[in-house]
Amino acid sequence: MDVFRHDIVIVGGGGAGLRAAIEAAEKNPTASIALVSKVYPMRSHTVSAEGGAAAIARDDDNLELHGYDTVKGSDFLGDQDCIQYFVEQAPKELALLENWGCPFSRNEDGTVATRAFGGMTTKRTWYAADKIGFHMLHALFQHSMRFKNIVRYDEYFVSKLLVEDGACRGVAALDIRTGEYSTILGRAVILTTGGGGKIFPFTTNGTIKTGDGMALAYRAGVPLKDMEFVQYHPTGLPGTGILITEATRGEGGYLRNSEGDRFLVEYDYGVGNKAELGPRDMISRAIVQEIEAGRGLSGAYGDHVLLDLTHLGEDKINSRLPFVRELANVYIGVDPVTTPIPVRPVVHYMMGGVDTDIHGATEMPGLYAAGETACVSINGANRLGSNSLTECLVFGAAAANHAMDYANGSAEGNEASLRAQAEEEAGRVENLRGRKKGGERISEIRRELNLAMEAGFGVYREQASMQAGVGATAQLRGRVADLRLEDESKVFNTELITALELMNMVEVAEVLAVSALHRKESRGAHTCKDFPTRNDEEYLYHTIARHDPAGPRLGKKDVVLGKWVPEERKY
Amino acid sequence: MVEKTIIITRFDPDRDEKPRKQEYTVPCEDSWKVLDAVNFIKDEIDATVSHRWSCRMAVCGSCGMMVNGEPKLTCKTALSDYDDRVDIEPLANFPIVRDLVVELDGFMHKFESVKPWIIRAKEQAEDKASLHPEKDTFGQSTEELGNFKQFSMCINCMLCYSACPVVANEPDFLGPAAIALGHRYNLDSRDEGAEERHDIFRGEGTVFSCSYANECSEVCPKNVDPAAAINQAKFGTVIDWAKGLVLPRGGTK
CATH class of the missing domain: 1.10.1060.10 (Alpha-helical ferredoxin)
Structure with missing residues (x-):
């Protein structure tokens, strides 16, 4: 087995991973940085973000406002020290991204333009028409190529963290092209693999979003935090779940019910023109309420409401929202210039993730996490739109900085014993390849998992259905160990990769289910019909979930409060 | 729903000397893109078919393939644009790694x-x-x-x-x-x-x-x-x- 040595190993090549790689490479030009990803970096799901990235930029804005908006958006579950650091670093990070070539849209005077977004007091969302994720990812990837000390392992699937004396010292990775395992050693490891939206059937997430980094950390004994909080984006295309950006409403679009009414005006989530710009958790609930009240529209792919952009005019749609026009045309046959777009809430983002501190450090020495994989937490119970891309930059850089400091002070691991761990892992996966004696197919288990998650953990949740979800995921964890696989080939065996991903998904789903059932209150995106109000007395804490053979073991972690005292969340 | 014959290029360098064709009969929904048919084959008929895809919204760039001889982004290409036989090959002018996956x-x-x-x-x-x-x-x-x-x-x-x-x-x-x-x-x-x-x-x-x-x-x-x-x-x-x-x-x- 090949053994490669680096100073830092980054797992995941999206926004957070690339930013971390650049930071590490710049900070220490003599260090060697491995960037390991199961896809070529430009395929990472950062690519599909549309609306923009948040950081104060205007005279009518300040850190205090961005901080307060984020804390309030989080339903007071975000850690205020982390949020303070985040809003302070955000303008610098976006300025760097501009310097690195991201083609931001501009004001008439040539400065970077900003647009309105949900839950944000003023315009602070930097954008590139409606393809910020694509442009950010490509700018970062292309900029990263100038650093010769970044060594890419494209299409390598990491299936295990290598841990020695309680510290993380590398990864075992399967080269998808050859089917051979490698030991990739690093004095620190950073997980930047994104979220796991694919545990749900109806999601904006690409097929690669399978919670890999969360599962890697969890199985290595590192806790996951706040996994019950799943963001439903209000506007996904029925059927495919393709994202239609919140920027449609930031630019003045309306949501309408079957009676043609701008129903959000009645929900008090925003005043006047801001009616459509409430936070995502609230707008998703409003849509579900409209549909349940019989004011939705029905279609081939279920009930929905309408996103009306017709009053914006063709010029504005073409200049600000061209991708939305393309997506609506290609994927649902609607031209938004003339016809409202059918939309419904769709799983979009995980607020929870690998428990880290403000520096991206986990409780395991040498292991860091950033981006959607991580839970710092700046997002608490509900993330504000356009904070997540900035989060990838701010905490990707922070994690790299601290990982590099840690790496400089830590000895190299024992190669023989780490390699032995990787060989054991290679053996496990070798036994899985083409395992015909197994019971069930991947697609069967995935379908059941998807149904259980949708039934139990929707926009609105109930104790009974969550209880059923807990049972279903625990049972699936047993069944996924007995998969039947057909493909015996070593070369580009995507069935094998999908099996490993499915095991990660089941693990993450069970943690999500158990965490959600335990939180007997409604906070942010976790809305429990049996307990309809927030309960700060009993639940103003982060949920911690630790791996245990019997199932996730829950604990608590204090929320870092500060100058913003929890209050009723009104817009 | 209409039944189509989807022809996939198969190649495994460990077993095949050169690429071969394999036919699958697929019940296709009217709204499907070409990629949906390949995914259906992978999930329900033959798990050994290898291809790349991710975002299924025409922005990650993973799923380019030859469709009836033309290079297409398969997640953006309507299956209904084709007759009842659709020939799907790996992108031309690239070495094949396996099946529909190119280097x-x-x-x-x-x-x-x-x-x-x-x-x-x-x-x-x-x-x-x-x-x-x-x-x-x-x-x-x-x-x-x-x-x-x-x-x-x-x-x-x-x-x-x-x-x-x-x-x-x-x-x-x-x-x-x-x-x-x-x-x-x-x-x-x-x-x-x-x-x-x-x-x-x-x-x-x-x-x-x-x-x-x-x-x-x-x-x-x-x-x-x-x-x-x-x-x-x-x-x-x-x-x-x-x-x-x-x-x-x-x-x-």
Whole structure:
């Protein structure tokens, strides 16, 4: 087995991973940085973000406002020290991204333009028409190529963290092209693999979003935090779940019910023109309420409401929202210039993730996490739109900085014993390849998992259905160990990769289910019909979930409060 | 719902000497894209079929394949545009890794060779501890942005390489996407690297190899129009070269 040595190993090549790689490479030009990803970096799901990235930029804005908006958006579950650091670093990070070539849209005077977004007091969302994720990812990837000390392992699937004396010292990775395992050693490891939206059937997430980094950390004994909080984006295309950006409403679009009414005006989530710009958790609930009240529209792919952009005019749609026009045309046959777009809430983002501190450090020495994989937490119970891309930059850089400091002070691991761990892992996966004696197919288990998650953990949740979800995921964890696989080939065996991903998904789903059932209150995106109000007395804490053979073991972690005292969340 | 015969190119280098075809009968929904049919085969009929895909919204660039002989982004291509037999092959002009998966090594090398990043003598943001959103970003007019924006829209799906008759004959040709990308940076008002990229574009197998078949722009799913970029780059390269006769090197900017 090949053994490669680096100073830092980054797992995941999206926004957070690339930013971390650049930071590490710049900070220490003599260090060697491995960037390991199961896809070529430009395929990472950062690519599909549309609306923009948040950081104060205007005279009518300040850190205090961005901080307060984020804390309030989080339903007071975000850690205020982390949020303070985040809003302070955000303008610098976006300025760097501009310097690195991201083609931001501009004001008439040539400065970077900003647009309105949900839950944000003023315009602070930097954008590139409606393809910020694509442009950010490509700018970062292309900029990263100038650093010769970044060594890419494209299409390598990491299936295990290598841990020695309680510290993380590398990864075992399967080269998808050859089917051979490698030991990739690093004095620190950073997980930047994104979220796991694919545990749900109806999601904006690409097929690669399978919670890999969360599962890697969890199985290595590192806790996951706040996994019950799943963001439903209000506007996904029925059927495919393709994202239609919140920027449609930031630019003045309306949501309408079957009676043609701008129903959000009645929900008090925003005043006047801001009616459509409430936070995502609230707008998703409003849509579900409209549909349940019989004011939705029905279609081939279920009930929905309408996103009306017709009053914006063709010029504005073409200049600000061209991708939305393309997506609506290609994927649902609607031209938004003339016809409202059918939309419904769709799983979009995980607020929870690998428990880290403000520096991206986990409780395991040498292991860091950033981006959607991580839970710092700046997002608490509900993330504000356009904070997540900035989060990838701010905490990707922070994690790299601290990982590099840690790496400089830590000895190299024992190669023989780490390699032995990787060989054991290679053996496990070798036994899985083409395992015909197994019971069930991947697609069967995935379908059941998807149904259980949708039934139990929707926009609105109930104790009974969550209880059923807990049972279903625990049972699936047993069944996924007995998969039947057909493909015996070593070369580009995507069935094998999908099996490993499915095991990660089941693990993450069970943690999500158990965490959600335990939180007997409604906070942010976790809305429990049996307990309809927030309960700060009993639940103003982060949920911690630790791996245990019997199932996730829950604990608590204090929320870092500060100058913003929890209050009723009104817009 | 309509039944179609989907023909997939199969190739496993450990077992097959050369690619072969395998037919599958697939019940196709009216709304399906070509990718949906391949995914159906993978999930429900034959788990050994290998292909790449992810975002299924035409932006990650993973799922390019030949569909009835033409390079297509399969997540964006309606299956209903085809008759009852649909032939799906790996992208042409690339080595096959397995089935519908092609090798990207050559493409990535070309991509990187045009130095696709902002080149500046001095960085705009000197003190990185305290960047100001206005003072430390470049000013760029909408017009300046418009000069290069179109060429920044490439999703690296590589369809243009499959369509290009020059790539077919001359595998080392830098190719449409890479030239468009380098040109995109040359046109960016923030960039000062045109001189540094000059030789890359003037060398053998670059812009002057292009035969203007325009196939690249015709197959591009994102309307990047790489043929226009090549045309502009060629023209610019000629001008630079002419100026080089009278100006010392480095004096053209």
